[in-house]
Amino acid sequence: MSEQTAEVLAPREAAGAAPDYEVVVIGAGVAGIYQIKRLKDLGVRATVLEANPDLGGTWYHNRYPGARFDSESFTYGYSFSRELLDEWHWTEQFSPQPETLRYLHYVVDKFGLREHMQFDARVEAMVFDEDTDTWVLGLDDGRTITTRFVAAAVGVLSTPTLPRIEGIESFEGPAFHSFHWPHDPIDLSDKRVAVIGTGATAIQLIPEVAKEARTLTVFQRRPNWAAPLNNAPISESEMAEIRTRYDEIFATCARTPGGFEHEPDRRGFYNVSPEERRALWDRLYDAPGFAIWLRNFVEIFMDEDANAELSEYIADRIRQRVHDPVVAEKLIPKDHGFGVQRLPMETGYFEAYNRDNVELVDSTETPIVRITPTGLETTERTFEFDVIVYSTGFDAFTGGMDRIDIQGPGGRRLRDKWAEGPVTYLGLMVAGFPNLVMLGGPQGAATNFPRGLELAVDWVTPFLEYMWTHGYRRFDAEEAAEAEWFEHVKEMYEGLLLRTAKSWITGYNSNLDGHEYGKTRYNIYNGGGPKYARLLREMTENSYAGVRFR
Ligand code: NAP
Numbered sequence: 370m371s372e373q374t375a376e377v378l379a380p381r382e383a384a385g386a387a388p389d390y391e392v393v394v395i396g397a398g399v400a401g402i403y404q405i406k407r408l409k410d411l412g413v414r415a416t417v418l419e420a421n422p423d424l425g426g427t428w429y430h431n432r433y434p435g436a437r438f439d440s441e442s443f444t445y446g447y448s449f450s451r452e453l454l455d456e457w458h459w460t461e462q463f464s465p466q467p468e469t470l471r472y473l474h475y476v477v478d479k480f481g482l483r484e485h486m487q488f489d490a491r492v493e494a495m496v497f498d499e500d501t502d503t504w505v506l507g508l509d510d511g512r513t514i515t516t517r518f519v520a521a522a523v524g525v526l527s528t529p530t531l532p533r534i535e536g537i538e539s540f541e542g543p544a545f546h547s548f549h550w551p552h553d554p555i556d557l558s559d560k561r562v563a564v565i566g567t568g569a570t571a572i573q574l575i576p577e578v579a580k581e582a583r584t585l586t587v588f589q590r591r592p593n594w595a596a597p598l599n600n601a602p603i604s605e606s607e608m609a610e611i612r613t614r615y616d617e618i619f620a621t622c623a624r625t626p627g628g629f630e631h632e633p634d635r636r637g638f639y640n641v642s643p644e645e646r647r648a649l650w651d652r653l654y655d656a657p658g659f660a661i662w663l664r665n666f667v668e669i670f671m672d673e674d675a676n677a678e679l680s681e682y683i684a685d686r687i688r689q690r691v692h693d694p695v696v697a698e699k700l701i702p703k704d705h706g707f708g709v710q711r712l713p714m715e716t717g718y719f720e721a722y723n724r725d726n727v728e729l730v731d732s733t734e735t736p737i738v739r740i741t742p743t744g745l746e747t748t749e750r751t752f753e754f755d756v757i758v759y760s761t762g763f764d765a766f767t768g769g770m771d772r773i774d775i776q777g778p779g780g781r782r783l784r785d786k787w788a789e790g791p792v793t794y795l796g797l798m799v800a801g802f803p804n805l806v807m808l809g810g811p812q813g814a815a816t817n818f819p820r821g822l823e824l825a826v827d828w829v830t831p832f833l834e835y836m837w838t839h840g841y842r843r844f845d846a847e848e849a850a851e852a853e854w855f856e857h858v859k860e861m862y863e864g865l866l867l868r869t870a871k872s873w874i875t876g877y878n879s880n881l882d883g884h885e886y887g888k889t890r891y892n893i894y895n896g897g898g899p900k901y902a903r904l905l906r907e908m909t910e911n912s913y914a915g916v917r918f919r
Contacts, residue, residue: 370412388515398426400522420491434577528768569713626897628816631663765873790890794846814901850915
C-alpha cells in the first residue's frame, strides 16, 4: 500500500468506519485473477467472490470437446510478469481448455492469490448504502458483506441460454448446454447425439463429437461462416523464440484494433487486382487463427461488394471440402456475409459432414417442434437420441450483471436501466451506480479478451488508488459523459456491416424476451483497442473527466 493510501485507510479502519472490504472483486476468471493480484500488491483489504467451486470463469465451465481459444496462446496469456512469461510453456498455438485452466491455476498459485478468493460464493444482490457509501452484498449462502468498491468481472458469455422448445424438461437422457458439459467425461461412443445450434461453440465441438459418437445429428437454424484454425504444437525451441519476442508481441497487440498480432492489409481492396486478392486469401485461409478475418482488407467489414467477393471465395472453399453439394449449400450462409458475425474458427468442421454417422438437419426448413422423452420431433420427422447438447448461446454482456439484483441509490435497479441494452461510461462504470467498476463489461474494447481485460485492470487499479489518496469515498459517472459515450459507441456501429449481424454482438438472442432481431443492443465498442486506450488515457489525464467524486 502506498503511504498516502495507508494514511487515508488507517484512520477509517481505526474509527470502525471501514466496511468489511475496500474492494470486492466478483468473479475469479481471467479479469478477476489479475485484479486481485494488483490489489494484493497494494495491500488493501480485498477479496474475490466466485460463484463456482473453483477459479477459471469461462475456462472452469466450457469443458466440451474441442474447446480452445482462437487467440494465439502467447497473445492470450497475461503480460504483467516477465517471470511468468519465461516460465510458462504453451504447448499449442491455440491452447485447449484444460491447458488454459491449468495456466490460470498456475498463475493463482504462483502469486499466492487463492487465499484471497472465496468459492461457492454467489453474489445474489448488491444494494448501495447511501449513508456509508458502501455496497452491501447478499450472498446465496446467507452472508452479508460490505465493501467500499465492487469490481465486477462476471464475464460476458457466462449466462447460457436454453432454447424455448416445448417438452425440454421431458427428455430422459443426459441433456445439457455446452457451457455445462459434464466435468466427468461422458462416454459418447455408443450414443446417438443431437447438437442444437451452429455457433462458434458447436463448430468446435461437432468434429470432436462426430469422431466419438455412434451418430451425430446437427440441428442448424442458420449456418455460420467458419474458417480453419490451422492449429499446431509449439515445441520447446519455438517457445524459447516466442519468449524472446514477448515485448514485440504485446506491443503489436496494443497497436492493432483487435489486440492480436494480426494487422489489417491496408493496401486497399480496390487498389489490387482480383488475382492479387485471391492470392492473399489463398495464403490467409491456410494461415493460423483469425488471419483470414483480421489480416484481410479493412473494406470487407464495411463495403458490401468487397464482403460479397470474399464471401463467395470462402463459399467455394466450403464447396471443395464438403462432398455432398446439397449439404455444402446448406452450410453456406446466405443471410450475412463472411466475418460480419464473430468468426468461428474450426478444425475439420466441414469434413465432419462427410462422415457416414453425421447428419445435418435444416431447422429453418423443418423446425424443431418439441423435445420428447426419447428425442425430438421436427415438423417432418421423429428422432431418437441418447444425449442432447444445446449449444444455443448466451445472454451476452449484460446477463452476468443482470443475474445480480443490483440496486443503486434510491433503489434504482441496473437491470431496469439496461432493459433495452447496456448504457455505460467507457464500458467501465454506469451513472447512478456509484463505486462500481466493470472489468470486461459491455461497451469496453472488443479485443482479444485478456488484452482488453489487462487494460481495464490497469486503469481501475490506479483509479482506486486515486480515490484512496484523495480520501474520496464515492465516485459516480456523470449522466452527460455516459450519454456522450453511448452516442460514440452507437456511431462506431454505424459504418460497419456488423451492425446488421443477427448475433449477440447486436444483442440478438431468440431465447430471450427483448432480444429480438432489430432491437439493437450496443454491446461492444467497435473503435478498436488503441483508440479505446487513448480515450482512457485522455480521460485520466483530464482528472478523470466525466466522473464525480466526493
Ligand atoms: P452463438 O454464437 O450465439 O450460437 C448459438 C447457436 O444456437 C446459433 O447457431 C443459433 O442459431 C442457435 N440457436 C439458438 N437458439 C436456438 C433455438 N431455439 N433453436 C435452434 N437453434 C438455436 O453461441 P456460441 O456458439 O456459444 O458462441 C458465442 C460466442 O462465444 C462466440 O461468438 C465467441 O465469441 C465465443 N466463443 C469463443 C470461442 C473461442 O474463442 N474459440 C469458442 C466458442 C465460443 P441462430 O443463429 O439461428 O440464432
